[in-house]
Amino acid sequence: MQTANVNLPITVTVRHEHVTDALRDHAHKKIEGLHLDYPRIIEAKVILDVQKNRHIAEIILFCANHITIEAHTEGKDMYAALDETIEKIARRMRKHKTRLMKQHRPHRNESIRHVEERFFREEVLDHPEGSDIEPEPFIIHPENYAIRTMFKEDAIMQLELSDRPFVLYKSARRGCLTIVYRRKDGEYAALDVKD
Numbered sequence: 795m796q797t798a799n800v801n802l803p804i805t806v807t808v809r810h811e812h813v814t815d816a817l818r819d820h821a822h823k824k825i826e827g828l829h830l831d832y833p834r835i836i837e838a839k840v841i842l843d844v845q846k847n848r849h850i851a852e853i854i855l856f857c858a859n860h861i862t863i864e865a866h867t868e869g870k871d872m873y874a875a876l877d878e879t880i881e882k883i884a885r886r887m888r889k890h891k892t893r894l895m896k897q898h899r900p901h902r903n904e905s906i907r908h909v910e911e912r913f914f915r916e917e918v919l920d921h922p923e924g925s926d927i928e929p930e931p932f933i934i935h936p937e938n939y940a941i942r943t944m945f946k947e948d949a950i951m952q953l954e955l956s957d958r959p960f961v962l963y964k965s966a967r968r969g970c971l972t973i974v975y976r977r978k979d980g981e982y983a984a985l986d987v988k989d
Contacts (some may be wrong), residue, residue, distance in 0.1 A: 802826060802835060809843040817842070817872060824880045825853070833857035833890065834954065842872055851875035853883055859951065863887060891955065941971070949974045950982055962987075 804825055806818050821840045828835070834857060841852040852866035865882035869875030943964045944952075953961045953974055960975040971987035 802838060804838045804840065806840045806842070809841070811842075811844045813842070820873060821876060824876060825855075828880070828884060828887070833859060833861045833863075833887070840876075842876070844872070849875045851879045853879050855883060855887075858954075859947075861890065863890065946972070946974065946984060949984075953982070 802825065804822055806813060806821050808817075821842075825835075825838045825840070835855050836858060837856040839854045839856075841854075843850040843852070848868055849870065849872045850866060850868050851872065852864065854862065854864040856862055863883060863886050865879050865886060867875045867878040867882060869878055941962055941964055943966050945966050949961045949963045949972070952963075953976065960973050962971065962973050964970070965972045965986075968986070973985045973987065975983055975985075977983050
């Protein structure tokens with residue numbers, strides 16, 4: 795889960811007034827301080843406008859999966875308008891995530907298979923291969939994992955919504971088991987599990 799906006803391109807545009815460094819820094823800090831859960835922000839645009847003592851702040855976020863979130867507020871001064879707009883953006887991000895989570899809940903009629911996790915003690919490494927005795931697994935934390943049939947895009951969305959390091963699913967296109975995980979550079983990779 796991404797918890798900070800790292801190297802986020804933020805464009806601050808001011809109309810009918812000159813932008814000060816303090817105002818630009820305030821806008822940058824507010825956007826970089828947005829708690830990221832879902833969706834992941836790719837680019838942000840801030841438009842600040844002053845019209846006859848009306849201070850209007852507008853923020854447009856371009857996010858992953860072609861999601862655009864925007865909000866604008868009119869306030870008594872630019873800092874207040876900017877703060878209120880950030881609150882609106884955060885609410886809309888939470889609302890968007892909640893809507894997606896409701897949409898991706900498993901339905902009762904779907905068939906669910908579970909994969910059992912097994913861990914072995916360290917002595918198993920020295921176990922001779924030709925031996926008739928199978929090593930006894932020891933369970934650290936039993937966890938059932940539901941395997942659902944879905945498309946890769948849905949699996950990536952489920953990965954974004956959870957704190958798991960991977961998502962295992964049955965591909966709706968190819969019919970094989972596939973693992974989607976996040977690489978160190980932040981991009982996604984998929985591995986097909988062959989029999």
